Amino acid sequence: MTDQFLYTASVNFEAARRVLLLPEGHRSRNLHGHSFLAEVRCALPDDWASFPGGEVEELKDKLASIISPLDYSELNCELEQPTDENLARWIRSRLDLPSVESVGVQSTLHEGVDLDLKEHAHIWRRYTFESAHQLPNVPVGHKCGRMHGHGFEVILHADQDLGGHSIGVDYDHLDALWAPVHAELDHVCLNDIPGLKNPTSEVISNWIWQRLKPQLPELSWVTVYETASCGAHFDGKNYRIWKEMTLDSAVQLRHAPEGDRRRRIHGHTYKLRLHLHANLDQVMGWTVDFGDVKRLFDPIFKRLDHHPLYEIAELADTDIASLIRWIRDQAAPLLPQLDRIDLFETRGCGAILSWGDIGPALPI
Structure with missing residues (x-):
């Protein structure tokens, strides 16, 4: 199966709403507020950003500019029925981006909607x-x-x-x-x-x-x-599992323009998710032991965590696309069940690389 590479970005906004299409007496018909999170996933052309490696921050900036009118507002003034689904539609209609995979809205940490271009909602x-x-x-x-x-x-x-x-x-x-x-x-x-x-x-x-x-x-x-x-x-x-970990690493974007702060040595606490797909072992009751995933990935983890990634000889640069592909190249021979990697620099801002069934979205 061919690779699918998606950049992701997310932006918070605070807003109030009434959802009047719900039945009389429903608490959400009252004016109330949320700390919303908007997210976009899309496949961007190689020349979309101002420089290779600038994609994540520029995608976040674009999403933030779209979200700005909603922040600290009463959403009913902008949308007649400001459900999570309609908020996702509103954002999607203004994105003007190539190859949008989905637009998501989390109204709380515990619930949300991801909407694709074909009106299919998750x-x-x-x-x-x-x-x-x-x-x-x-x-x-x-x-x-x-x-x-x-x-x-x-x-x-x-x-x-x-x-x-x-x-x-x-x-x-x-x-x-x-x-x-x-x-x-x-x-x-x-x-x-x-x-x-x-x-x-x-x-x-x-x-x-x-x-x-x-x-x-x-x-x-x-x-x-x-x-x-x-x-x-x-x-x-089908069964799928994932193992998540954090990496505290130093980076330096070599392709950033002179004077750009991203050209300086800086760093992130990355969130890394390894996704694996395998048949269920009928005796053990699992697909792959989480402990085995951690043990097999540990040598790669130790090369990344608390290290300057720009000193890894095989890495042409330390942008998100280069990093996630390097991790796949290192990990796939050790974990043959691996078929997707998520890597985020900050909450919801990063990339997803998959070469199998992408599986369900996880909250960020």
Whole structure:
């Protein structure tokens, strides 16, 4: 499969709104406010930015200029029905960018919508539960074989063709469907629940899918975070996992113009996500052990973290595109299941490189 390379940028804005298309008595009909996050993903031509490596910051600046009229405003003065879906449409109509993949709006840290050019919406809502588990089939001495606990997070993803409608699956509808599932999973030992004798993230995501899909035909993925840095997705057929880490690295953009601050030595706390796709091991209950991903990637991590990246001989420059492709070249031979890498310089600002099924969007 050919590579898909997307630049991403995100911008916060503060705004108030009333969503009057919701039923009488719904709390969101009242004037209320959010700290919104707008995000764009797009494939940019090589000559789009003022210099190679300037893409991320220039894309963010463009998005910020579009968002500016919405910041600290009452959104109903700009949009009749300022739903997350319509806000994404409003932003998309003003972007004037080549090859926009999607425009996203997060109204809170726990919910949002990503809208593509064909009016296909990916709606997501995040939930939590606090539980204990142990994995019975791991090798002797594996830490997950001991009884332990997690503050699990779950994201329910719903995909649908909006067909011009102002709102898709209502977040409250997702809440109602989740409530009985939460009651089963919260403050229990997961191993005691029928079907969760081996409660890996993959098995839990499948278990949730089986309970919700009949009631929610739009359900497209179930995501389970075992920790803040790793988890699994299930779409009824395919499993995907990811492992996230941070890199504190120094960079210097050699192609930046003379006098540009990015030409100076500076740095970022990068967020790196490795995404892997594999079949489920029927005995272990996982696709790939998160610990194995960390161990195999560790030599690459140690070359990047707390180092000046501009001293890596194989790197022509330390812009986001060069970095993410270098990481893929180094990691793919060690992790054959790897098929996507996300790399962000700051929140939501960076790039996604995929050469397989891109999988569900994760909150940023």
